[in-house]
Amino acid sequence: MARRLCALFATVLTACLIGPVSAQPAPATFESVLEAAKKENGLVVRLSSPGRPQAIAALTEAFNKRFGLSVKPDWAPANAPATNTRVITEAASGRGSIDIIGLGSAEDVSSMVSRNLVVAYPWTEVFGKQLPAIQRAVDAVLPELKGQALPVLDAVYGLAWNPALIDEASLPKTTADLLDPKWQGKMAINSAFLNPLPSMAYLIGPQAMQDYASKLLRNKPVLEQGTPAVSRAISVGQVPFGITTYHAAQRTMQNGEPQKFRLLDDYVFVFEGYAYVPENAPNKNTARLFLAWLTTEGIAVANQHEALPLISNPESDIAKLIGAHVARTKAKMATPTSLEQIKSTEVLRQTISKMISGQIAN
Missing domain, CATH: 3.40.190.10 (Periplasmic binding protein-like II)
Known part of the structure; x- marks a missing residue:
């Protein structure tokens, strides 16, 4: 009996010292991202390309139709380094107002990664079934930045x-x-x-x-x-x-x-132009869903209104031209x-x- 009490006491004491075990968040899935996106309040995009009003309107319509949403993006062209500075400043005070940043260089992305304001995301695992071309987009990124950004165009x-x-x-x-x-x-x-x-x-x-x-x-x-x-x-x-x-x-x-x-x-001469989602994005699920779609199915929609060349797509005009x-x-x-x-x-x-x-x- 004494041994049982000692064992019970030891178990209780250990639990008190360690504290309650917090539940780990479930891995993201396409379904969970879509459901969360439906509950978010918008999409703030600071992306220089695509930038023509016709392209943005066509992308918005096609994206909403594809996923049953009614997102009205706040979309404006912006310089990625300047947007990074704004996001860094907001993060220091616990705020965030930007969902997607671009077009950024590899160094622009790296600057945010070094501050833990952009982290690797399992794009293929989450979106691979619905958007099979996402793997090609992920693989096109420089190895040090894999999972942290996606290519929107090749300059x-x-x-x-x-x-x-x-x-x-x-x-x-x-x-x-x-x-x-x-x-x-x-x-x-x-x-x-x-x-x-x-x-x-x-x-x-x-x-x-x-x-x-x-x-x-x-x-x-x-x-x-x-x-x-x-x-x-x-x-x-x-x-x-x-x-x-x-x-x-x-x-x-x-x-x-x-x-x-x-x-x-x-x-x-080729440089990849990246887009990325900061960790303090207010509509992170909508942003990730949109960026995954934009860099796969959305490219064809945008190309009807302005050029978004991607040499990682062997069927693209630019890939054929270079080849x-x-x-x-x-x-x-x-x-x-x-x-x-x-x-x-x-x-x-x-x-x-x-x-x-x-x-x-x-």
Whole structure:
């Protein structure tokens, strides 16, 4: 009897010391996410692409019809780093007002991951049955960010030109051709460290890329604040051609402006544009459901109104364009394959920025 009492006392004492065992939340399922989404109050999207009103309206209608919802997104284009800053500030005071952030770079996502404001999510396990293409979207993300973001588009860079000012046959064909003095002051490029050209460093090394940047700057390219501004400079006739993205050129053409696009023959530059759901999102279930759908079935809906190129989809126009181009020209893919590789060019990008500002002589 005494032994039984001692054993009982020991059990009670242990329970008191440990306290009640909290129940672990059940793993998310598609059904649980959908039911929770029905109880949420909206969807706040700060995403620059897609951004045309027609595309947003079509996506909203198709999403609601697909899942029996009546979501009315608060959708506005925004700069991902600026949105990150807002989310970080709100999180410090226990608040959150943004559900989806994008388009962000790998470094934008990594910045939020380091603060535990974006965490890995089992996209395939939750949505794989209803949205089979979600696995392809998950696999397209850089390995260090897998599960933490999904790709909305690939920024594929090449040459865009104004056909009223120059014909295709006269265009430079390679990055080396851009150094020809005859193009002095006639080409536009992003003023942010000559983006996307630093990606050449993955193939030729940082020092060779720095030397190339110095030569290019001596050719006095027209520096624009962002890639969309490069497309505008071309279409209004400020310059005959420039380095811009496939999707920016496509949207310019959709607006009826004079512009065409081709890839360079030596390098194909590709950067993934990500969207992600912060941990302090007020409508987290709706956000995850929408983002999973957008990056799978929703891409086709958006593409009817504006270009969202994804080379991870082998049937996409951009994947076919790049495949045929590489087969013909043997162009090399100048695109990062890891977050570590991107970080390895940070000093190079800073150096090019100083060259642009005049802090370092060319």
